[in-house]
Amino acid sequence: xxxAPADRDSILELTELTKRFGGLLAVDSVSLQIKxxxxxxxxxxxxxxxxxxxxxxxxxxxxxxxxxxxxxRVITGSKPHEVARLGIARTFQNIRLFDFMTAVDNVKxxxxxxxxxxxxxxLFKLPRERHEEERVTEEAxxxxxxVGIARFANHYARNLPYGQQRRLEIARALATEPKLxxxxxxxxxxxxxxxxELMELVRKILTRGITVFLIEHDMKLVMGISERIVVLDHGxxxxxGPPEEVRKDRRVIEAYLxxxx
Amino acid sequence: MPAAxxxxxxxxxxxxxxxxxxAVYGVLLIVALVWPMATIFATxxxxxxxxxAHAGTWVLLAVGLNVVVGFAGLLDxxxxxFFAIGAYSYxxxxxxxxxxxxxxxxxxxxxxLMLFVGMFVAAAFGAxxxxxxxxxxxxxxxxxxxxxxxxxxxxxxxxxxxxxxxxAIGSIDQPSLPAWITGPWAGANDIAxxxxxxxxxxxxxxxxxxxxxxxxxVILVNNLHRSRLGRAWMAIREDEVAAAAMxxxxxxxxxxxxxxxxxxSGFAGAYYGASFGLVSPDSFLFxxxxxxxxxxxxxxxxxxxxxxxxxIAIYFLLNSVLSSLPANLQSLSNAIGLGWLNxxxxxxxxxxxxxxxxxxxLYGLILVLMMLLRPQGIFPSRIREQELKHAVATxxxxxxxxxxxx
Ligand SMILES: Nc1ncnc2c1ncn2[C@@H]1O[C@H](COP(=O)(O)OP(=O)(O)O)[C@@H](O)[C@H]1O
Ligand SMILES: [Mg+2]
Numbered sequence: 001x002x003x004a005p006a007d008r009d010s011i012l013e014l015t016e017l018t019k020r021f022g023g024l025l026a027v028d029s030v031s032l033q034i035k036x037x038x039x040x041x042x043x044x045x046x047x048x049x050x051x052x053x054x055x056x057x058x059x060x061x062x063x064x065x066x067x068x069x070x071x072x073r074v075i076t077g078s079k080p081h082e083v084a085r086l087g088i089a090r091t092f093q094n095i096r097l098f099d100f101m102t103a104v105d106n107v108k109x110x111x112x113x114x115x116x117x118x119x120x121x122x123l124f125k126l127p128r129e130r131h132e133e134e135r136v137t138e139e140a141x142x143x144x145x146x147v148g149i150a151r152f153a154n155h156y157a158r159n160l161p162y163g164q165q166r167r168l169e170i171a172r173a174l175a176t177e178p179k180l181x182x183x184x185x186x187x188x189x190x191x192x193x194x195x196x197e198l199m200e201l202v203r204k205i206l207t208r209g210i211t212v213f214l215i216e217h218d219m220k221l222v223m224g225i226s227e228r229i230v231v232l233d234h235g236x237x238x239x240x241g242p243p244e245e246v247r248k249d250r251r252v253i254e255a256y257l258x259x260x261x
Numbered sequence: 262m263p264a265a266x267x268x269x270x271x272x273x274x275x276x277x278x279x280x281x282x283x284a285v286y287g288v289l290l291i292v293a294l295v296w297p298m299a300t301i302f303a304t305x306x307x308x309x310x311x312x313x314a315h316a317g318t319w320v321l322l323a324v325g326l327n328v329v330v331g332f333a334g335l336l337d338x339x340x341x342x343f344f345a346i347g348a349y350s351y352x353x354x355x356x357x358x359x360x361x362x363x364x365x366x367x368x369x370x371x372x373x374l375m376l377f378v379g380m381f382v383a384a385a386f387g388a389x390x391x392x393x394x395x396x397x398x399x400x401x402x403x404x405x406x407x408x409x410x411x412x413x414x415x416x417x418x419x420x421x422x423x424x425x426x427x428x429a430i431g432s433i434d435q436p437s438l439p440a441w442i443t444g445p446w447a448g449a450n451d452i453a454x455x456x457x458x459x460x461x462x463x464x465x466x467x468x469x470x471x472x473x474x475x476x477x478x479v480i481l482v483n484n485l486h487r488s489r490l491g492r493a494w495m496a497i498r499e500d501e502v503a504a505a506a507m508x509x510x511x512x513x514x515x516x517x518x519x520x521x522x523x524x525x526s527g528f529a530g531a532y533y534g535a536s537f538g539l540v541s542p543d544s545f546l547f548x549x550x551x552x553x554x555x556x557x558x559x560x561x562x563x564x565x566x567x568x569x570x571x572x573i574a575i576y577f578l579l580n581s582v583l584s585s586l587p588a589n590l591q592s593l594s595n596a597i598g599l600g601w602l603n604x605x606x607x608x609x610x611x612x613x614x615x616x617x618x619x620x621x622x623l624y625g626l627i628l629v630l631m632m633l634l635r636p637q638g639i640f641p642s643r644i645r646e647q648e649l650k651h652a653v654a655t656x657x658x659x660x661x662x663x664x665x666x667x
Pocket of ligand 2 (some may be wrong): 050093
């Protein structure tokens with residue numbers, strides 16, 4: 001991972017990022033720049049390549065070509081755990097919790113990467129390991145309170161109501177102390193009221209100094225919260241800019257709004 | 262009565278007993294303490310104590326394999342190979358064997374040192390084997406460990422210049438201690454302290470040793486289970502992709518499980534070498550790996566207390582129930598006037614001979630029955646219990662859905 005000539009303002013910079021599956025160009029030479037402290041939204045119809053773009057950033061897929069720069073470092077092709085350690089956390093479109101672990105343990109797994117206990121500390125339960133465990137349990141509870149599901153702390157993740165599972169995934173991601181949080185359709189399947197509440201949560205996350213990169217299907221929802229939007233269609237970036245502009249863009253209306261209208 | 266009740270509640274006994282695992286540990290500990298005294302008193306000899314010490318070797322193996330299979334969800338089919346490596350490490354460096362090897366020098370390193378050497382050597386082999394394989398998908402690990410389990414005893418057999426091959430390594434050194442307590446159980450008249458004690462196949466001494474080793478192992482494994490590492494193993498088992506996205510290096514985390522499991526096997530191997538006094542390649546065949554795996558699965562994968570019970574149950578089944586079945590059947594049929602069943606006659610081999618032949622078929626049947634009746638094991642971990650319930654429920658759901666669809 002080498003240093004890249006950095007724009008101090010930008011936390012994530014994609015340059016002509018491309019991901020190809022056989023003959024399918026899922027992400028087609030997409031460039032974008034996310035500034036520190038903003039909510040950046042990625043929208044586009046189903047199959048546009050949004051999730052694939054997330055996967056290429058977080059190291060789950062190796063990009064076919066292009067470059068990913070995070071916080072001044074080139075991270076193209078890094079492993080998922082390396083990316084997480086550097087400070088990118090994510091949630092999944094189809095919730096991926098540790099189903100048979102309790103909510104609080106799920107969040108504690110998120111703390112893993114910031115914990116110091118080595119095998120020896122754990123084997124012999126040395127005092128500093130015990131203290132770290134106590135502290136991490138506290139921090140995990142604090143995060144559960146932050147996302148508003150503390151009362152489910154000792155429930156198995158799979159027994160949580162759907163909406164709370166989404167929140168638990170966010171708490172788990174926050175536990176890794178990210179600088180950048182990627183949310184893949186966090187409000188999917190939510191009622192309008194729940195969506196509003198979720199956007200409240202996103203605002204709260206921003207106040208912690210975390211940049212949010214959000215995939216969302218509901219254009220109206222995004223309009224209220226993001227300063228800038230990128231629209232993807234068939235893997236290609238077809239528009240970028242403030243919500244009011246993007247919403248008037250002819251190609252966007254055709255590709256995206258046109259279908260739902 | 263009220264006084265008794267308040268004492269009862271003050272000790273929080275009810276809560277503790279309600280915690281099933283704690284209760285199981287408590288019972289096991291009491292039985293372990295009473296066992297030698299009770300059996301020596303009842304039978305007048307130490308046979309049952311030495312049997313229990315033997316069973317303890319298997320308990321140690323099962324507790325170790327549980328880290329690999331139960332915690333991390335990795336299928337290791339060659340666990341006996343690490344057991345062999347531990348046993349041979351001790352046997353080679355604590356006997357006259359190497360005098361007749363190209364080295365022409367016999368080593369007699371102390372048992373207490375070799376216990377840890379065996380452990381580290383086995384862990385190192387575990388790491389060497391695991392590193393290239395754990396990057397691949399789960400099924401590869403099963404195949405590679407299966408192969409490793411076949412190769413290792415074969416190597417010890419064929420490197421006969423060093424290991425004596427089929428002739429095995431005998432007269433292995435016995436552990437010694439600066440002081441020990443002796444008593445009527447060891448043939449002495451009074452309880453007394455002896456200096457410069459040598460184990461020399463003293464069943465009680467070996468029993469005490471293995472109980473201490475098991476207690477130590479259980480404490481360490483329990484600590485691991487409820488730690489950063491234990492959570493990471495669980496997370497990988499639940500969802501490897503999500504675990505990696507949380508910053509867990511799945512390859513090294515799995516490697517740790519594999520190496521730690523191997524180290525327990527190496528540890529147990531050194532104990533086995535000393536307590537048995539003889540190490541031979543055919544003590545470490547595939548059937549040993551499978552037996553330990555059965556103990557883990559049957560006892561309740563992931564749950565340490567369950568795995569201990571599983572190991573004891575299978576040991577008892579194999580070494581007592583099934584092995585004495587032919588003789589017992591013979592005397593039973595004699596006693597109830599069906600003695601003629603014991604005579605072989607044409608195709609009929611005689612009852613006890615038949616039981617002898619069918620031992621492993623019976624073993625298999627018992628295993629199948631137990632897995633059908635209690636798929637989660639005797640004392641499963643709560644997670645495992647939930648997983649299986651969930652699996653059954655989803656299956657039923659799909660059946661219902663399919664029924665609706667058609
Ligand atoms: N692992 C994969 N292998 C092959 N094709 C994939 C894979 N993941 C996604 N795709 C394809 O890439 C395209 C973009 O998918 P995706 O990124 O999930 O879209 P979105 O998240 O915008 O709905 C789809 O056509 C999808 O079928
Ligand atoms: Mg998607």
